[in-house]
Structures are given as structure tokens and as C-alpha cells.
Amino acid sequence: MCLILFAYNVHPEYKLILAANRDEFYKRPTAPAHFWEDSPEILAGRDLEKMGTWMGVTSRGRFAALTNYRNPKEVMEGKRSRGELVADALKYDGNLENYMAKLAENKARYPGYNLLAGNADELYYYSNIGQELQKLEPGIYGVSNHLLNTEWPKVKIGKDGLSKIIGGKQEDMVENLFMLLQYSEAAPDKLLPNTGVPLDLERMLSPLFIKSEHYGTRSSTIMLMSDKEIQYVERVFTNGQVNDQHYTIEL
DSSP: OOEEEEEESOSSSOSEEEEEEEEEETTSOEEEEEEOSSSTTEEEEEETTTSOOSEEEETTSOEEEEEEOOOTTOOOTTOOOTHHHHHHHHHOOSOHHHHHHHGGGGGGGSOSEEEEEEOSSOEEEEETTTOOOEEOOSEEEEESSSSTTOOOHHHHHHHHHHHHHHTSOGGGHHHHHHHHHTOOOOOOGGGOOOOSSOHHHHHHTOSSSOOOSSEEEEEEEEEEEOSSEEEEEEEEEETTEEEEEEEEEEO
């Protein structure tokens, strides 16, 4: 997952509203959102190479999602897959704050990441780069491939768009959030972050929705969480085809 936009405790009905894009190499094998056979309480897509996930929820109302921290100089050899952090957070049977706090003990095992995890009553953020566990307050947030609320162009556009959608027609919310996630205009060069990759790559990675020959936005996910239910909609893009998966979890 390379962009997560979310509103926490700012809507009268939905305690958590989330819109996210997963960017990945097109050739990497992936399963769409489904309830896992080996962990039936988990609803998530699945990376079939490492068997982890980028985002998911459980039948008990727990949520977790992750983005990578972009650092082309980072040594990846010998490190574990970040996708297992999301799966582990969803499987963890104890106090979620304790799980998040323990991540600092193993921060060097994984490449740079941002992890969100929580439910309708509490939401936590931890990055092994920022190394600070935060219990989030009500507000509108965005995270891409830097730290939480870093004002990259795609994060700023996404947060502004999310705020407007929340204040608009509620019956159109899901489709309007999908439209926001499909914004594919590159940012002006003067606004691009400098993450250590070449300028043409920085430019290609700057929109909310990424398109290129070998890498891009593979799926978009909308989640609306209230005290009573979770609406979870995943839109998968494959070879020009669009397929939606709709799930409702009663809490």
C-alpha cells in the first residue's frame, strides 16, 4: 500500500473512513480481498509471493494497513517481509497497544514502514523510521512513502479531497472516494519530494494513481467503519479490467 487517506472520528456515523491505493509491480502475484482459509477471521487481499498483506480487517472489527518508507539506499538483504506485520496485527489476540509497542524491539528486522492498526475505538500508528508510537486523535490523515502527514503533493491533494467528500452527499461517498483515488496527474517538479530516486521516477510516483509500463496502482480499497458494521470495497485493476469486491461485516 503506497497511499492511505483516512478520517478518524470526524464523521457522525463512521468512526473510520479510509481510502487507499496499493502500488506494486504488475508481475507480483496477488489474490484479491477474501476471507483467508488459514485464518478465517481475516478479510484481506494477499501477496502470494510472501503470503502477507498490505491491508485487512477481521470479523471482530480490527483493522491494519501498511505503507513502505521510500529509501533507495536501504539494505534489503536479510530483512523480513513487511506484509507479515499487517497479518500479525490482525491475528494478534491480545491488547493492540501492547502489540504496537513491541514493534520497536524488532524495528531492524524489516525495511522501512508505516503501520496503522486499530478498531472503532482506538487507532495507532508506528513507523520503524520515526520510531514513535502514536495513539491518534480525531482528524484527517494521510500517509504515503514517508512519515504520517508528510505533505507530499499526493497526500495534500488526498486529504483535501477526503475532507470535501465527507462534507458532501453521503450516498455517493464510496464512489467519490474511488474517484479521488484515481487522480493521475503528476505533481509539478518544484513540488516533488527528493527521496533519492531519479527525477523521472519521482515524477512518475507523484500522482495518487500511478501508471507505468511495469509498476503502478494495482488496487484501491474503501473502508467505512461504524460501531455496527464495516463496509469493505476493493477495486482491482488488471490488464485494463476493473473488478470490485464488496463485503459487509456485522459487528
